[in-house]
Amino acid sequence: xxxxxxxxxxxxxxxxxxxxxxxxxxxxxxxxxxxxxxxxxxxxxxxxxxxxxxxxxxxxxxxxxxxxxxxxxxxxxxxxxxxxxxxxxxxxxxxxxxxxxxxxxxxxxxxxxxxxxxxxxxxxxxxxxxxxxxxxxxxxxxxxxxxxxxxxxxxxxxxxxxxxxxxxxxxxxxxxxxxxxxxxxxxxxxxxxxxxxxxxxxxxxxxxxxxxxxxxxxxxxxxxxxxxxxxxxxxxxxxxxxxxxxxxxxxxxxxxxxxxxxxxxxxxxxxxxxxxxx
Numbered sequence: 001x002x003x004x005x006x007x008x009x010x011x012x013x014x015x016x017x018x019x020x021x022x023x024x025x026x027x028x029x030x031x032x033x034x035x036x037x038x039x040x041x042x043x044x045x046x047x048x049x050x051x052x053x054x055x056x057x058x059x060x061x062x063x064x065x066x067x068x069x070x071x072x073x074x075x076x077x078x079x080x081x082x083x084x085x086x087x088x089x090x091x092x093x094x095x096x097x098x099x100x101x102x103x104x105x106x107x108x109x110x111x112x113x114x115x116x117x118x119x120x121x122x123x124x125x126x127x128x129x130x131x132x133x134x135x136x137x138x139x140x141x142x143x144x145x146x147x148x149x150x151x152x153x154x155x156x157x158x159x160x161x162x163x164x165x166x167x168x169x170x171x172x173x174x175x176x177x178x179x180x181x182x183x184x185x186x187x188x189x190x191x192x193x194x195x196x197x198x199x200x201x202x203x204x205x206x207x208x209x210x211x212x213x214x215x216x217x218x219x220x221x222x223x224x225x226x227x228x229x230x231x232x233x234x235x236x237x238x239x240x241x242x243x244x245x246x247x248x249x250x251x252x253x254x255x256x257x258x259x260x261x262x263x264x265x266x267x268x269x270x271x272x273x274x275x276x277x278x
Contacts, residue, residue: 005049006026007049008032008047008048008049008052009024009026009029009032009048011052011055011056012024012032012036012048012051012052012055012067012071015055015064015067015068016067016068016071017222019064019068019198019200020068020072020144020198020200021199021200021220021221021222021225021229022071022072022220022221023220023221023222023225024071031071032048032071033048035070035071036048036051036067036070036071038070039051039063039066039067039070043063051063051067055067065146068144069144069145069146069147072144072145074113074114074143074145074148076112076113076114076115076116076117077116077161077164077165078116078119078120078123078161078162078164078165078166079120079165079166079167080116080117080120080165080215081215081246081247082165083265083266084213084215084244084266084267085120085121085124087242087244087264087267088121088124088211088242089124089128091242092105092125092128092131092132093131093132094240095210095211095240095241096131096132096133096135098240099135099210103135104135104136104137104138105125105132105135105136105137105138105210105211106137106138106140106207106208106209106210106211107121107137107138107139107140107209107210107211107212107213108139108140108142108206108209108211108212108213108236109121109139109140109141109142109213110142110197110199110212110213110214110217110233111142111143111144111199111214111215111216111217112141112142112143112148112149112152112194113143113145113148113152114148114151114152114157114161115141115148115151115152115153115155115192115194116157116161116164116165117141117213117215118139118140118141118152118192118194119155119184119188119192120165120166121139121211121213122137122139122184122188122191122192123170123174123188125137125139125191126174126187126188126191137191138191138193139191139192139193140192140193140194140195140206140209141192141193141194141195142194142195142196142197143194143196143197144196144197144198144199145196146196149194149195149196152192152194153194154183155183155184155188155189155192156178156181156182156183156184157175157181157182157183157184158180158181158182159180159181159182162175162182174188199214199217199229199232200225200228200229203232203233203235203236204235204236206236207236208236208237208238208241209236209237209238209241210238210240210241210242211241211242211243211244212233212236212237212241212242212243212244213243213244214229214233214243214244214245215244215245215246215249215266216246216248216249217229217246217249218230218245218246218249219246219248219249223254226254227254227255230251230254230255230257230258231255231257233258234255234257234258234270235257237258237269237270238270239270240269241269241270242261242267242268242269243258243267243268243269244266244267244268245266245267245268246266247265247266249266251268256271257270257271258270258271259271259272
């Protein structure tokens with residue numbers, strides 16, 4: 001356990017679960033010390049217990065947001081776990097052929113963190129557009145954290161970040177060097193938009209998507225929350241679309257609305273009955 005008491009840990013962990021669906025077990029108590037230290041200093045809180053007390057104040061919404069964001073894990077890299085991107089490349093021709101002329105391909109990068117996943121998809125699609133007859137593509141990146149969404153919108157990455165998974169040829173072709181950082185070029189940035197969105201919220205207003213990436217997020221949720229999120233994602237997925245989860249995640253035992261795609265790991269499509277009724 002961290003420096004917090006069991007009651008303090010339970011109060012903060014309960015808040016994070018209610019707001020973000022993230023389950024913090026007692027063995028993660030150290031995260032309160034490390035990730036909330038800056039908030040304690042900034043707010044002049046004498047202890048985690050004092051912070052927990054302040055979080056109960058109905059007027060403390062900005063503080064609640066800061067705590068939830070601080071305890072949310074944001075990890076990303078370009079073309080992370082490359083196989084999903086290889087699968088996208090393989091199914092693009094079929095998606096293109098099945099869509100009427102002028103219809104846009106729509107992709108959702110849920111829990112997008114600082115934007116590497118969404119921009120990886122933009123980079124991939126940019127190389128494939130000639131084969132897609134110039135079809136327009138919309139990529140939506142969403143995340144709970146206001147801070148990482150703002151970073152994603154900027155499209156600026158450090159040398160360390162671009163070295164993690166980004167091929168040199170793509171870096172030179174699609175990025176502009178600015179001092180020690182790299183800014184993605186406007187044409188690629190225009191393919192992506194980013195917004196704050198909680199996966200536990202209502203998504204019907206977003207419309208349908210041909211592809212949805214929601215990787216390495218469900219591992220932080222309990223079983224009922226996983227089932228709720230998967231059902232919501234399935235409702236937004238095109239009948240011939242694909243949902244990509246992390247390698248340690250599955251839909252099995254959680255929903256009957258999605259089924260594994262044959263021969264693919266971590267890739268799921270709408271269940272046949274669901275696809276027929278869509």
